[in-house]
Amino acid sequence: xxxxxxxxxxxxxxxxxxxxxxxxDGHVFFFGQKGxxxxxxxxxxxxxxxxxxxxxxxxxFFSKDSCYLPxxxxxALCTLRSHARADEYQYIIHGGKTPxxxxxxxxxxxxxxxxxxxxxxxQCIEKDLGGDVPEARYGHTINVVHSRGKSxxxxxxxxxxxxxxxRTTEKWNSVVDCLPSVFLIDFEFGCCTSYILPELQDGxxxxxxxxxxDTVYILGGHSLQNNTRSPNLYKLKIDLxxxxxxxxxxxxxxxxxxxxxxxxxxxxxxxxxxxxYHSDNQKRLVCNTIVLEDSKIEIVESVSPEWTPxxxxxxxxxxxxxxxxxxxxxxxxxxxQLIPDANYFYxxxxxxxxxxxxxxxxxxxxxxxxxxxxxxxxxxxxxxxxCFSAEANGFDVDDADTYNEDDxxxxxxxxxxxxxxxxxxxxxxxxxxxxxxxLNKPAMILCSSGAGHWVHAQCMDLSETMLLRLxxxxxxxxxxxxxxxNKGLQTPQKVVCLKKQPMxxxxxxxxxxxxxSTKRSxxxxxxx
Numbered sequence: 001x002x003x004x005x006x007x008x009x010x011x012x013x014x015x016x017x018x019x020x021x022x023x024x025d026g027h028v029f030f031f032g033q034k035g036x037x038x039x040x041x042x043x044x045x046x047x048x049x050x051x052x053x054x055x056x057x058x059x060x061f062f063s064k065d066s067c068y069l070p071x072x073x074x075x076a077l078c079t080l081r082s083h084a085r086a087d088e089y090q091y092i093i094h095g096g097k098t099p100x101x102x103x104x105x106x107x108x109x110x111x112x113x114x115x116x117x118x119x120x121x122x123q124c125i126e127k128d129l130g131g132d133v134p135e136a137r138y139g140h141t142i143n144v145v146h147s148r149g150k151s152x153x154x155x156x157x158x159x160x161x162x163x164x165x166x167r168t169t170e171k172w173n174s175v176v177d178c179l180p181s182v183f184l185i186d187f188e189f190g191c192c193t194s195y196i197l198p199e200l201q202d203g204x205x206x207x208x209x210x211x212x213x214d215t216v217y218i219l220g221g222h223s224l225q226n227n228t229r230s231p232n233l234y235k236l237k238i239d240l241x242x243x244x245x246x247x248x249x250x251x252x253x254x255x256x257x258x259x260x261x262x263x264x265x266x267x268x269x270x271x272x273x274x275x276x277y278h279s280d281n282q283k284r285l286v287c288n289t290i291v292l293e294d295s296k297i298e299i300v301e302s303v304s305p306e307w308t309p310x311x312x313x314x315x316x317x318x319x320x321x322x323x324x325x326x327x328x329x330x331x332x333x334x335x336x337q338l339i340p341d342a343n344y345f346y347x348x349x350x351x352x353x354x355x356x357x358x359x360x361x362x363x364x365x366x367x368x369x370x371x372x373x374x375x376x377x378x379x380x381x382x383x384x385x386x387c388f389s390a391e392a393n394g395f396d397v398d399d400a401d402t403y404n405e406d407d408x409x410x411x412x413x414x415x416x417x418x419x420x421x422x423x424x425x426x427x428x429x430x431x432x433x434x435x436x437x438x439l440n441k442p443a444m445i446l447c448s449s450g451a452g453h454w455v456h457a458q459c460m461d462l463s464e465t466m467l468l469r470l471x472x473x474x475x476x477x478x479x480x481x482x483x484x485x486n487k488g489l490q491t492p493q494k495v496v497c498l499k500k501q502p503m504x505x506x507x508x509x510x511x512x513x514x515x516x517s518t519k520r521s522x523x524x525x526x527x528x
Contacts, residue, residue, distance in 0.1 A: 001287070001305040002349045008055045008342070014046070015057075015330065015343060017318045018073030021048070022091050024112040027120070028322055029060060032073045036099050039428045042440025044071040047120055055345060062440070063113055066124040068433050072096030072104055076142040076155065078211070080109070080187065092144070092153060095137045101173070103136035103160060105129075107185070127187075132194040134183050135160055141218075143211035147240035154216050154238060155183040157204045159224065177203025177224045182236065184245055199249040204230060206259045210271065212292055214238050219290075219299075220276070222259040229279070231257040233297070254299050258284055264350055266325040269293055272302065272350040274327050275319060283317065287350075305348060325351040416441045420455040421481060434458045435467065443467060449482035 008015065019032040022045075030046040037044035041059035049056040062069070075096030082088040090111035096104050107127045114121040140158025144151055159175045161167075167174075180200035184193045207221025207230075218234040233255035239246040261276030261284070273288040289302040311317065311331055319329035327348040417428045426442050435443050435457070443457040445467070457467050460480055470477055 001303065003305045003308065004053065004347050004349070005308075006050060006053050006055045006345050006347055008057075008345060013342060015345070017316075017330070018097070019320070020073075020075060020077055021320045021322060021328065022077070022110070023323050024120075025115065027115075029120075030057060031071070032075070032096070033071045034073070034099070035071070036430075036432050037071060037440070043069070043122070045069075045122065050347070060120045060122060063121055063123045066122065066439060067108070067126045068436070068439050069093075069108055069110070069124045070098045070104070072098065074138040075104070076140045076158070078142050078144055078153070080144050080151070080153075092142060094142050094155065095134075095140060095158065097138050103138060105134065105136035107190075127190050129185070129190045129192050131192040132183065133192050134194075135178065137178050139205035140178070141207065141209040143209055143216050145211055145214050145216060145238045145240075147214040147238055150240040151187065152238065152240060152245070153185045153187065154211070154236065155185060156180075156209065156216075156218065156236075157207055157221060159203075159205045175224070177205060179203060182247055182249075184238065184247065193245070195247045197247065197249040199234065199251055202226060202230070208258075208261050208263050208273065210263065210290070210292070214240075215295065217292075217297055219273075220256055220258040220261060227280075229257045229259050229277075231255045233299070235297075252297065254297075256288060256299060262319050262321055262327055263290070264321040264323070264325050264327050266351040272325065273299070274348060274350070275317060275329070285312070308346075310344060311346070319348075322347070325349060416444065418454070420444075420453075420459055421479065424456060424459045426456050426459065435464050437464070437468075445470060445477055447479040447482055448476040449478055453479075455479045 014033040015030070016034040018034065019030055022029040022031055028048045028050075030048050031044065033044050033046075043060055043062050045060040045062075046057040047060055049058055072093065073096055075093050077091055077093045079089045080092055090109050093108040093110060094104075094106070098104060107129060109125045109127055111123050112120065113123045134155055137158035137160045140156060142153055142155045144153050157180075158178045160178050162171065162174050162176050179196075180203050181194045181196055182200070184195070185191070202223045202225060204218070204221030204223060208219040210217045210219075214237060216236040216238070218236065221230050222228070223230065233252040235250040235252050237248045237250070239248075256273065258273075258276040258278065262274045263271050264274065265271050269292050271290040271292075273290060276284040278284045285304060285307055287302050287304045289300050291298045291300075311329070314331040317329060317331045319327050322328050327350070329346045329348055330343045331346075333342045333344055417426065418424075420426070431442060433439070437443060444454045445457050445460070445462070447453050447455055462470075
């Protein structure tokens with residue numbers, strides 16, 4: 001084993017305890033930053049570029065048909081490989097904590113859709129779950145098993161908040177162990193089924209799980225209820241016949257009492273167990289080799305690297321599997337660095353350079369560490385142990401330019417971050433998605449007043465239903481400022497009625513009076 005220190009060049013403050021690593025085509029990606037994503041990387045997913053002992057972070061992008069993926073810390077994740085092509089796979093992400101400390105119960109499928117030397121584009125899809133849906137949690141594990149030509153995911157362990165009915169003012173945000181239920185999740189239909197096994201009595205979190213074919217091995221883990229780290233080694237066997245699945249559990253000897261450990265694969269059947277905690281106030285500096293052959297598992301102590309004095313004397317540490325026998329380790333920088341929240345990072349290589357050329361097996365690894373920030377609790381408590389889990393193929397990356405926020409197109413010119421009205425509260429540094437259709441930019445709508453101008457839908461107090469209706473219908477929209485003016489323009493002007501002059505009564509014509517002799521003369525002429 002060899003241990004080498006690396007220096008962070010860009011965006012180092014994002015590398016805080018609680019992140020995860022994803023690996024696509026030999027490229028390692030960082031996911032789960034502390035805090036909401038900003039304009040420098042709206043997706044919250046970064047490519048880790050490690051060259052000449054320098055670590056640089058470059059933003060990744062999402063396709064237009066992707067859903068919104070919040071920066072989840074301490075989620076459970078594993079890979080799901082395609083049946084058609086073994087080199088095609090996607091990541092399954094479940095649970096985790098949002099920057100608001102809300103727990104997620106959602107499941108996402110994330111895959112790489114396009115790759116160039118300058119840009120990596122992912123597709124993220126949310127999967128709807130039904131049946132016995134697992135409650136929102138973190139610090140758990142998820143693996144994929146294969147049996148009789150079928151595949152399912154196995155979810156176990158984790159922690160969640162105390163139920164609302166049991167909360168008190170003093171312990172409103174306290175966490176408890178999730179019930180020790182095993183969940184089988186069908187990928188095609190999203191149907192979840194829970195199983196209660198008598199061998200699993202206590203809830204576990206921040207444990208290690210390794211899946212091979214139809215078997216999942218669960219090692220270590222911490223129980224909040226008993227404040228113990230389980231020395232047991234559990235073997236879950238899943239049978240997937242045409243009817244209902246069958247799940248059995250066996251307790252095996254030779255386990256390791258540890259929590260928050262990291263597992264990396266060094267060959268098709270060998271793994272290395274690194275780090276973790278023996279107890280609340282003792283780090284675990286011993287490494288173990290795990291060998292899987294046929295249906296057996298063997299755990300033996302192996303040679304540990306020469307830990308540096310900083311690692312030996314630090315209060316906490318964290319890390320994640322980078323794939324191909326490499327682990328990224330971090331220790332708090334405390335007050336030694338000028339950059340706030342900065343950490344020291346090391347790469348631990350568990351095998352030689354010649355062995356790095358070996359192809360990775362389809363065996364899956366999922367290790368969980370604990371959850372909270374170092375400042376939230378006393379040293380070495382499990383709430384300080386950090387969550388890192390990934391299956392990877394390596395960390396060599398193509399040549400690409402380092403991301404520089406100064407080189408980014410000024411989005412204020414595009415209109416997304418303008419001050420649309422007097423009460424506009426959309427800010428590029430604090431904005432979070434409000435509508436389900438939003439990804440990395442706020443939803444906007446055109447006001448048809450005058451030459452037209454764009455306004456934020458959220459600032460106009462538009463509901464999501466109304467926003468979708470306006471986007472689909474061919475109608476004009478007027479913002480809150482111009483809606484009254486529009487009404488005035490559309491309402492016909494009031495016609496002033498002219499007052500009619502009353503008609504004057506007709507005057508009686510004057511009649512002439514004739515004498516009798518004149519009348520006789522007139523009648524005589526009339527009848528002649």
